[in-house]
Amino acid sequence: MGKKLKITINGEAVEIVKGTSILEAARQAGIIIPTLCYHKDLCVSGNCRVCVVELAGQKRLSPACATPCEEGMEVLTNSYKVRNSRKHIIELLLSEHNAECTSCYKNGNCELQSLASEYKIMNQDFIHLVPFHNYTIDMFSPSIIKDDSKCIRCQRCVRTCAELQGVNALTMAYKGEHAKITTFFEKAMNDVVCTNCGQCINHCPTGALVEKNYIEEVWTAIADKNKHVVIQTAPAVRVGLGEEMGLDPGTRVTGKMVASLKRLGFDAVMDTDFTADLTIMEEGTELLTRLKQALVDKDPNVKLPMATSCSPGWIKFIEHMYPEYLGHLSTCKSPQQMFGALVKTYYAKARNLDPDKIVSVSVMPCTAKKFEAARPEMHDSGYRDVDYVLTTRELAIMIKQAGIDFMRLEDAHFDRLMGESTGAAVIFGSTGGVMEAALRTAYELVTGREVPFENLNITAVRGIEGIREASIKIENPLKEWSFLEGVQLKCAVAHGLVNAKSVMDSIVSGAADYHFIEFMACPGGCLGGGGQPIPTNPEIRAKRAAAIYAEDSGMPLRKSHENPEVAKIYKDFLFSPLGEKSHKLLHTKYTARKRR
């Protein structure tokens, strides 16, 4: 613990650790100071000035987020001067903001709108500047819409893209009145190095960056009597959706989510978790095959470490940044795309449906999934495998539009055939989850015994550190896997693309000797995805993660290979992991892209 300091805030004595900002000190003391450019995930920028406070003995106001406390400081957060300045600052921000709130997608969940409402900005003392700029809306990306007229240049998105993701798709360009946030040469977002992860959307305080929504398209499909509309739900949605419904972060709403989807009119509500289990079967087998090729056949062309391929943000990242390492990716499609390919083949056949009449919808914590579903190679069923991707936020909008009283819903169950899942699939929603699920199955496949961890919880791969390592020694394997005797299986987990980058750099330099690496584009994994409820911050991510692991512990089945529906699909349809049908429907290839 650092040195303690004594300050007063609004006359009240507060004791804090040296190095604390005025903003943090006030929050600890239960005093709210408004912010816009400040975000817990990001470095302090101090450019919006909304958090200004008065310090005794100083003429100028100071930004609370960027000013560290000093011994004896007397802070006023609500003086006449502060209130007036703050109001003027908000008015000035609004004078440059397209405040047509009723036609804005973020209406009702906009930090600038809330501030304007709190401070009752009724008059326009400043000239409205938006009409003097030729603002454009970039709608070319299948995932992200960027509307410069709503941007207040707080640069949260720029910092997010650089600090959390290391992608730098966005930058601050020009200066003064012409300053704007833009891409390289003001190209469209789908034309630059952007992973579509949506973290910029999740961090934007206004409606300048939003997801491209497919709500109306889905309503239209539901209304069409000739269409059979199937929805799949990703693991992280069930621990995020509750927040949009007014519940505390970390509330699990699996049953209510399923019930609400049935009320919305989907013909079948099934679970992406089913294909998450399937992914483990395919990916686990692929890993063991690669290990065999490397250790027994001594094949110099086999690519190790093998990297997971569930996160479409990560996939686009490696395609751009390390195109020569695409061979390290598992060829498995993501669970969403496996589900999509199976819905229009396996499910259609089993239910005797014309796949042409099936509309396959997914609800994901992710905006990159929208891009993934639109990839030209994702048509292996003969149709577009996933027709529409909704984010957690879009689903919440639909539930509210439908007039469903979410809290009063009785828990419902997923429909059969592709609705059964295990705890191993649920934890796909958290960083480390795919790794843990894969180890639970692979270890048992090889040794015939459960992983040697209490209650199957592989805590070494859990947590919030950006990069985590674990190794597991294989002893007394079954006869066919005897070549693995004594092998230390080295694994790593990285989340947030900036961490993925450092792991990749260590592979490039040859310093890393992992066998298997899980990569997730978003901090915290899918539970912190770009399509999850806003706000998302470190505390909320921790609560969602706790909920994911609680959901896992509560499942009767905890290991992917025990999923009875997975066993059934291999018996009736796929026949074997990495088999011919699997290869056609469940595996994919990747595209090298430009780094700059």
Add this chain to the structure above:
Amino acid sequence: MKPIIELIKELADIHGRERHNLLPILQGVVEQERYLSEYSMIEIARELDIPATEVYGTATFYSFLDYKKMGRYIIRVCKTITCSMKGEKQILLAIEDMLKIKIGETTPDGLFSLLQTNCLGLCHKAPAMLINNDVYTDLTPERIREILTSYINRKEEGGSDVN
């Protein structure tokens, strides 16, 4: 003229390959090329191993780092208040009339580009302008004709454009 890639490598050898070495490299490229093309920015980013967007953000911030193709001679007329009061408008009109281009445009022969600039610090000799790195003060429409003619003649004589 050196190929751009060679020029960038040479500049990086001189100035270094850290992020903070970006500006002198940008200036070096502009000195030869008169502007920073998309291609040069990408190559600079590659050479320094920084994101191309960062190069773009920096280049667009500075007025003297152009990012659109410019003519051989870049005319920058001071637009600040003293020059404005002492006849900047007439100067601009004289240039526009003679070269048949407007502010922000380049002559079809690629010889001149016309831009405005903020204060050059020559208010006591207003109105003032720059052509590349040369300063011209106490301007009148007549002097503009003389000055621009001298630049056009340099071209006709096949002379150099060294400044």
